[in-house]
Amino acid sequence: MNDRIIHVGHSPDPDDAFMFYGLSSGKVKLEGITIEHRLEDIQTLNQRAMNRELEVTAISAHAYPSVATDYWIMATGASMGEGYGPVIVSKKYKSLEELKGKTVATPGKLTTATLLFKIFTDGIAHTDIPFDQIMPRVASGEFDAGLLIHEGQITYEADGFKKILDFGELWKERYGTLPLPLGLDVVRKDLGEQLARLLSDGLKKSIHYGYTHQEEAIPYSLQYGRGIDGKLGAQFVKMYVNELTIDMGQRGKTALETLFRLGSEKKLIPPVPSIELF
Numbered sequence: 001m002n003d004r005i006i007h008v009g010h011s012p013d014p015d016d017a018f019m020f021y022g023l024s025s026g027k028v029k030l031e032g033i034t035i036e037h038r039l040e041d042i043q044t045l046n047q048r049a050m051n052r053e054l055e056v057t058a059i060s061a062h063a064y065p066s067v068a069t070d071y072w073i074m075a076t077g078a079s080m081g082e083g084y085g086p087v088i089v090s091k092k093y094k095s096l097e098e099l100k101g102k103t104v105a106t107p108g109k110l111t112t113a114t115l116l117f118k119i120f121t122d123g124i125a126h127t128d129i130p131f132d133q134i135m136p137r138v139a140s141g142e143f144d145a146g147l148l149i150h151e152g153q154i155t156y157e158a159d160g161f162k163k164i165l166d167f168g169e170l171w172k173e174r175y176g177t178l179p180l181p182l183g184l185d186v187v188r189k190d191l192g193e194q195l196a197r198l199l200s201d202g203l204k205k206s207i208h209y210g211y212t213h214q215e216e217a218i219p220y221s222l223q224y225g226r227g228i229d230g231k232l233g234a235q236f237v238k239m240y241v242n243e244l245t246i247d248m249g250q251r252g253k254t255a256l257e258t259l260f261r262l263g264s265e266k267k268l269i270p271p272v273p274s275i276e277l278f
C-alpha cells in the first residue's frame with residue numbers, strides 16, 4: 001500500500017530548517033505518510049496558501065486571515081518574538097519622526113513585519129522588495145531605511161546600520177507578557193481533523209528532535225543562514241524556535257488574537273473568526 005504524499009512548505013531559513021530537521025532527515029517518521037518538502041520564501045508560501053496549493057505550510061501570521069476559510073492554525077511551529085522582532089534600520093536617520101515623508105523598504109505585502117509597520121507607523125511611505133535585498137539597497141541610498149526580518153535582525157549593527165525601532169520591543173511595551181506572533185504553520189482543513197492532528201504532532205516531534213539533537217540540527221540549519229557563522233546562527237535559531245514553537249498555548253493564541261484585532265481595526269486585514277489550534 002502506497003504512502004499518502006503530503007506537501008509541506010517552509011522557508012529556506014535557519015529557524016524553519018531547524019524545526020523541520022527531524023522530518024527532513026527521516027529521523028522522525030509518520031506511518032503511512034511521505035513528506036515532500038517545498039522550500040520557498042515566505043511571500044511565495046503566503047501566495048501558495050491563498051491558492052490552497054500545499055497541505056501543510058509555513059505562512060506569515062499576517063496572511064492567516066486571508067486563508068482562514070481553508071486552513072487551521074497548528075499549535076506547533078509558530079515563530080514568536082519575546083521582546084524582539086522585525087527591526088527598522090537606517091544609515092542616515094535615527095527616529096520615526098525623521099522618516100516622515102521618506103521611504104522604507106519592507107519585506108513583502110503579506111509579511112507580518114509589513115503589517116506591524118502599517119499598524120504602528122504613520123506618515124511613512126514603504127515599498128515591498130525581496131527581504132534579502134533590503135540591507136544592500138538601503139546601504140546604496142536607494143531607500144532611506146529598511147525593515148529587517150530573518151538574520152538581518154542580529155547582523156545589522158556589524159554592517160553599520162542604526163536601529164530606529166524594534167517591533168518586538170514596542171510590542172512588549174504595549175502588551176506585556178504576550179509574545180509577538182510572526183510566523184505560523186497551518187494545515188488544510190480538507191484533510192480532516194484526524195490527519196491534521198497527526199501532522200501537527202509530527203512537526204512537534206520534529207522540533208523536539210532538533211532540540212535534543214542540536215549537534216545535528218544546528219549545522220543542518222546553518223546551510224540556510226546566508227553567510228552567518230555558527231554562533232550567530234545558533235542565536236537566531238533559538239530566538240525563534242522556543243517553547244512557544246513547540247506549543248503556543250493560550251499565551252500564543254491570545255497574542256494572535258491581539259494582532260488580528262489590531263489589523264482588523266485598522267482595516268488592514270479581514271476580521272478573523274475564533275481561532276482553533278490543531
